[in-house]
Amino acid sequence: MTGTRRPRERPPGAEPLVGSTWTLDVGPVAHGGHCVARHEGQVVFVRHALPGERVVARVTEGRVGDRFLRADAVEVLAASPHRVPRPCPYAVPGQCGGCDWQHVELAHQRTLKTAVVREQFRRLAGLDVDVTVAPVPGDEDGLRWRTRVEFAVGPDGRAGLHEHRSTRIVPIDDCLIATREVISSGVLETQWQDCSAVDVIAATRPDEPVLVPLPRQGGGRGAGGGLVGERVEVGDWAGEYVLAARGFWQVHPGAAATFLSRVLALLAAGPGDRVLDLYAGSGLFALPLGERVQPGGSVLAVEGDRTAVDNGIRNTEGLETVEWRANRVDRELRSLTGQGISADLAVLDPPRTGAGRDVMSALAGMRPRRIVYVACDPAALARDVKTADGLGYRLTALEAYDAFPMTHHVECIALLEPQRR
Template identity: 70%
Template structure:
């Protein structure tokens, strides 16, 4: 037996990359692709829609793999909802930043709703009825992203990476980026000895912030601060965040989420609120005002820089306290002290809060929990974990804060099962 055959068998069989199969496309799956089958082999196919008949070219996978990945390189039978992608880079073998430019906005939102429902059925054992709602501030699904990290190729040209690849596709435009980002000149500039360039087009300062990142210095937090405006009905506020920290990149997302969280939580004077994964205080500062003068808000965040910014954003509120700590550690401390809460908000990272956090949160005994999530699978798992603590899902909303991509923002309300 040759060394090559031995290696192929050890790695799972002969490569299928480049194989072209004609397939009937099945349902959408979490991750920006649809599911098809070819001679029993599961195929995750990008650039297609459920019900289509396509030629799929394998991009990743070997004989014997549980599934392979592919691009639809020819559409033999289209379905209603397919449109011509507005961006020439949103195509097989090109930029991997967008998943659904070949679908109308209505179709994209139906697909995202299907994914949310499927994840809740499979991971939480719940049948949910959800509609993905638009978020104001984009241009028909384009020109919404206020922060983009562009990769830089060996020649110093900025672009975006291919799907699941380190290869860089040089661009002359990115249609989901705001005009301010493109007008910054990032795509017209040569960037020698730079791995990537982060461009931030926040409300303040007036000009976009460009941060060149040499290869050893990913996410060093040295880009300074930017400011954002938010509204909740007649109320409006301004907060500062780290330019390379976490914040909502769709211009309408922060205000939309703030308004819905406040409405769903129902906080009033005297309530004790815990705001977990509080970031720089988007929810904290508004809740601090709503529960005043007798209520109290505790913001918990693991990023020290975000906590410092949060303290600045809420320095006018003497009923807000911040803890720079991992959420699970802080909750363990609170539970051990016998602390309780009336209400809770959590906005964890994409991986979710996890079983331990949901268990500890339940021990605080809030009458209502509002959970903001950017990943429906993580949310569904955490909703299932909350059920073990006696909390049930009382409502679920979804918002299209990331048009043209598979990402969707959800807001779940959990309440004790009385």
């Protein structure tokens, strides 16, 4: 069938390798919080290791003949100079899977993330990028930064976190990347009956964290918990935002201001500009952009979540320059391009899967003079940058930020501009 990828065939009766232990020489870091090693020619993705180490690794997934295996380093025979004692007792093989790099010096975590971003762009976009992952202010040496945490609830009613790539729930007494406000909410001491999870949201307002129990027959992402408030300051500008407690917002306390500052600087919007804000959330970018394009300009904010749109309308009320559309971004762009509508500038902040070819094609067809792309996955960004290059837009700036310390995640901001003919 056209467009269907055939599954890779294994030899009949391929032997399972889970539980096997091997001594491995660990190679380079890879996207996803692990490093690459090989055993008898087979690729092994190893967690809890570092490049250059020699470890004993236990296989956690895979069979003979698989394209790759997964494993945990359970003993370090020759350690990297960048290895440090883990601050969290749960960040070990077989326990919590939330953190990837607690055994690594914080500065070296950023070195590893920098290598990942560069490798993804080289492999997926064919570009050698000069980028270095920068810190985001607001954490405590890489800890106590996560303002929003969804804790899973086990059959015993106790809240915890999942083991890596597993549904098994690990009971915990603390989560060191969660803010002190999240932990002091009492979520880990409470018995949560008939719940599958509990969201804890430590927003700017109210002063106390909001706890949202999710029943085993729960609702959608934005359901429950009411509204919370966030305040963002960039220079002498300050914005007040209202959003659903379980709605999308940056989880690092310094991330929203850092990203907003860079987006505004890279876009350089001014009076009269027509701006597209795609995957607009509750209006983090739309609010200050709506002010900057006055007089004579406009901001069209497109968001697929109806609750977020309602809150975005509230956040930008009084700004006649801002219009909201509750629609899928690809559908809205098809409609706009079908009407022959163009734009001067665009910002997009898509989900982890990226914008995709349809969105990038439609956006390029509207011929903005600058596109600023905010991305939480460097691989998805690199693929979309390659697509944009084929549509006449080149990457002219790339920044990366460590908004998720102790994990493999990294945030990137890319500037795309029309290629000179």
